[in-house]
Amino acid sequence: MANKFVWTKKDLLGLEYLSKQEIERILSTAESFKEVTTREIKKVPSLRGKTVVNLFYEPSTRTRISFEVAAKRLSADVINISTETSSVKKGETLIDTGKNIEALKVDIIVMRHNYSGAAIMLARNVHASVINAGDGWHEHPTQALLDMFTLKEKLGRLEGLNVSIVGDIAHSRVARSNIWGLTKLGANVTVCAPKMLIPAEMEKMGIKVTYDIDEALHNADAVNVLRMQFERDEKNAFPKQLEYFKTFGITKERLAKAKKDIIVMHPGPINRGIEISSEVADGTNSVILEQVTNGIAVRMAVLFLVAQANESIKK
Amino acid sequence: MKILIKNGRVVDPANNLDQVCDILVDGAKIAKIDVGGHLLKRCPPSGGAQIIDASGKIVMPGLVDMHVHLREPGREDKETIASGTKAAAKGGVTTVLAMPNTSPAIDSLEAVKLLKDAIKNIAEVNVLICGAITKERAGKELADIAGLKKAGAVAISDDGVSVDSDELFKKALKQAKEQDVLITSHCEDKILSNNGVVNYGFTSTRLGLKGISKESEYKRVQRDIDLAAQAGARIHIAHVSCSESIEIIKKAKKKGIKVTAEVTPHHFSLTEESVLMYDTNFKMNPPLRSKEDLLVIKAALKDGTIDAIASDHAPHTENEKEIEFDRAEFGVIGLETEMAVTITELVNTGLLDWRALVERMSLNPARILGINKGTLSVGSDADIIIVSQEKEWVVKKEKFVSKSKNSAFIEKKLKGVVEHTICGGKICV
Numbered sequence: 216m217a218n219k220f221v222w223t224k225k226d227l228l229g230l231e232y233l234s235k236q237e238i239e240r241i242l243s244t245a246e247s248f249k250e251v252t253t254r255e256i257k258k259v260p261s262l263r264g265k266t267v268v269n270l271f272y273e274p275s276t277r278t279r280i281s282f283e284v285a286a287k288r289l290s291a292d293v294i295n296i297s298t299e300t301s302s303v304k305k306g307e308t309l310i311d312t313g314k315n316i317e318a319l320k321v322d323i324i325v326m327r328h329n330y331s332g333a334a335i336m337l338a339r340n341v342h343a344s345v346i347n348a349g350d351g352w353h354e355h356p357t358q359a360l361l362d363m364f365t366l367k368e369k370l371g372r373l374e375g376l377n378v379s380i381v382g383d384i385a386h387s388r389v390a391r392s393n394i395w396g397l398t399k400l401g402a403n404v405t406v407c408a409p410k411m412l413i414p415a416e417m418e419k420m421g422i423k424v425t426y427d428i429d430e431a432l433h434n435a436d437a438v439n440v441l442r443m444q445f446e447r448d449e450k451n452a453f454p455k456q457l458e459y460f461k462t463f464g465i466t467k468e469r470l471a472k473a474k475k476d477i478i479v480m481h482p483g484p485i486n487r488g489i490e491i492s493s494e495v496a497d498g499t500n501s502v503i504l505e506q507v508t509n510g511i512a513v514r515m516a517v518l519f520l521v522a523q524a525n526e527s528i529k530k
Numbered sequence: 531m532k533i534l535i536k537n538g539r540v541v542d543p544a545n546n547l548d549q550v551c552d553i554l555v556d557g558a559k560i561a562k563i564d565v566g567g568h569l570l571k572r573c574p575p576s577g578g579a580q581i582i583d584a585s586g587k588i589v590m591p592g593l594v595d596m597h598v599h600l601r602e603p604g605r606e607d608k609e610t611i612a613s614g615t616k617a618a619a620k621g622g623v624t625t626v627l628a629m630p631n632t633s634p635a636i637d638s639l640e641a642v643k644l645l646k647d648a649i650k651n652i653a654e655v656n657v658l659i660c661g662a663i664t665k666e667r668a669g670k671e672l673a674d675i676a677g678l679k680k681a682g683a684v685a686i687s688d689d690g691v692s693v694d695s696d697e698l699f700k701k702a703l704k705q706a707k708e709q710d711v712l713i714t715s716h717c718e719d720k721i722l723s724n725n726g727v728v729n730y731g732f733t734s735t736r737l738g739l740k741g742i743s744k745e746s747e748y749k750r751v752q753r754d755i756d757l758a759a760q761a762g763a764r765i766h767i768a769h770v771s772c773s774e775s776i777e778i779i780k781k782a783k784k785k786g787i788k789v790t791a792e793v794t795p796h797h798f799s800l801t802e803e804s805v806l807m808y809d810t811n812f813k814m815n816p817p818l819r820s821k822e823d824l825l826v827i828k829a830a831l832k833d834g835t836i837d838a839i840a841s842d843h844a845p846h847t848e849n850e851k852e853i854e855f856d857r858a859e860f861g862v863i864g865l866e867t868e869m870a871v872t873i874t875e876l877v878n879t880g881l882l883d884w885r886a887l888v889e890r891m892s893l894n895p896a897r898i899l900g901i902n903k904g905t906l907s908v909g910s911d912a913d914i915i916i917v918s919q920e921k922e923w924v925v926k927k928e929k930f931v932s933k934s935k936n937s938a939f940i941e942k943k944l945k946g947v948v949e950h951t952i953c954g955g956k957i958c959v
Contacts, residue, residue, distance in 0.1 A: 231736065308849070308852070308853055309853065309854060310852055310853075328854075330854035330855065330856045330857065331737055331738035331739050331808070331855065331856065332737065332738075332739070332808030332854065332855045332856075333854050335807060335808050336808055336854065336855070350738075351738050351739075351856075352738030352739075353737060353738035353739075354738070388738060391736070391738060414734070414735040415730055415731045415732065415734060415735050415741060416731045416732040416735055417732075417735055419732045419735075420732075420735070420736065
């Protein structure tokens with residue numbers, strides 16, 4: 216247990232920017248916080264006196280609530296800001312908004328933003344810690360961390376696992392974060408989608424690309440099923456919903472050809488009958504609700520680590 | 531007033547000159563050049579002269595930058611003729627070609643005349659005017675090209691956009707030929723570039739941003755060259771960014787087609803790697819490309835496939851740059867850094883010698899524009915700069931005299947300082 220590694224980052228912006236050691240540190244910290252969430256009194260004083268702002272430029276229920284619960288279980292004060300109620304609507308820039316929030320002596324800003332790179336830009340301009348809760352198509356690190364945490368919990372390891380990610384890869388920050396994280400920890404990642412939903416030169420991320428769902432499922436230890444974001448289909452370029460389900464949907468029949476214990480994950484919210492059948496979503500292979508539970512522990516770990524690091528930076 | 535520039539290494543490829551000389555400026559013109567450098571001893575200038583000791587320094591014709599956005603009229607918050615030409619003088623640029631994507635666009639005889647009036651008495655350096663190809667640069671209807679020329683425009687361009695219609699572009703080329711005015715072409719098929727913001731490929735994928743494919747550029751380069759060849763007109767390709775475009779230009783030149791091309795300092799010195807932390811000072815159009823493209827661009831600068839270096843000086847306010855990457859404006863300023871970037875990246879690395887630098891940055895652009903600049907011949911305009919090759923400096927945001935500070939080279943260490951800029955016989959810097 217002689218682990219001398221010290222977490223030093225004030226922000227969590229993406230898994231591309233973390234080392235293997237840093238990711239492992241978050242996962243191990245999350246393990247101890249998970250224990251907290253099983254107690255009768257689910258609260259520890261780690262962030263007492265700290266203020267966390269959830270700054271959400273995109274509608275989100277599950278991620279925001281998950282961060283809110285995580286922060287409250289660490290005894291932090293939580294403020295939620297959504298663009299509907301803020302001066303952002305009046306044309307304030309992101310940097311100005313960030314600096315105004317910081318002027319309120321806030322310690323951590325958790326931000327969801329519709330533009331890629333927004334969290335990185337904010338972090339460059341404020342002293343508060345910034346946690347990226349999803350930026351455009353870029354990264355959603357805490358989602359990937361909770362996916363990895365869940366996998367590790369179920370299968371005991373990440374190294375050497377075959378993990379397939381299926382769905383709208385091109386527009387998915389969840390996919391990108393999972394790819395960076397999983398490959399750093401030694402998993403073999405395959406992505407699967409219709410050709411138009413695979414971004415350019417994706418193999419360079421160290422993964423395999425396939426357009427064949429059966430190939431993606433074959434020999435997979437886990438499949439992470441992404442939500443098909445049909446609302447993004449400006450150009451009407453996506454396959455129709457039913458056609459997508461026929462070609463790429465995760466069904467009982469398809470799973471029957473895969474490993475018996477294959478883990479089925481989904482970041483939610485799920486579209487039943489589009490990317491996944493109800494039988495599979497509710498079936499024994501599914502860990503979808505456990506992911507939600509684990510999200511709390513992982514976000515507690517992240518909040519805790521960045522707050523600690525920022526404190527030592529200030530000293 | 532007379533100025534005597536003593537003992538400098540004078541590089542003037544138009545006269546096949548590269549040696550220590552004295553130069554005497556009288557009024558607005560170059561009066562004498564004394565090879566060997568003893569002008570003062572042999573015949574001291576009558577009436578006295580201001581003496582500049584250029585020992586150990588390069589003396590060369592002032593830069594001719596054929597791609598500059600002065601933003602006037604309409605966006606004086608970004609740049610003005612006064613601030614832009616002051617920045618030019620600081621950077622050793624004595625002639626700029628002002629692009630017409632102003633508000634309103636420079637698309638008529640009247641607009642050129644108004645701009646000329648605004649330039650008069652205010653500009654620190656020579657400002658040449660590029661008119662628009664189409665009315666309001668909208669790509670729908672040709673501007674009055676004869677009128678633009680008559681009013682004094684030396685080139686036309688819809689810079690920022692390409693003329694999408696083949697038919698309209700053919701007409702433009704035909705008229706440009708008749709009027710003997712240069713078309714300088716922003717090559718981009720907007721359908722293919724698809725609202726992208728960075729190079730298409732691994733970079734756009736890992737950043738989760740929309741990509742601008744190289745295809746969107748080189749297909750339009752090919753079309754423009756083909757149509758120019760058909761029309762027998764000259765064409766100049768602006769800000770080339772990728773290897774495929776260079777291949778096309780090289781082939782066309784071999785065939786004898788009258789095509790010329792420019793590249794910006796950022797495209798020969800930076801790659802898409804710069805953009806990985808979403809710094810909008812690396813957001814430009816065309817985007818920074820791959821290492822492989824950069825190498826091909828450098829080779830093309832050396833072998834002459836690329837004729838000119840131009841800054842594409844594109845000032846934007848902080849409000850337009852310090853925002854989310856997708857929303858930020860394209861473009862960077864370049865007037866004050868182009869000389870040092872070129873020295874650092876191309877001369878001090880041995881890729882270009884001084885003669886080649888003067889050709890790419892002064893003589894060639896002057897020839898492309900058909901103006902009598904880019905040389906130190908006796909009797910020509912006294913547009914002269916004096917440069918220290920080895921002096922090192924760090925680019926500081928607060929030191930820019932341009933109204934805008936959106937440089938891709940902030941905090942970069944560069945070598946090469948423009949010590950003096952003389953424009954029309956007047957010492958500006």
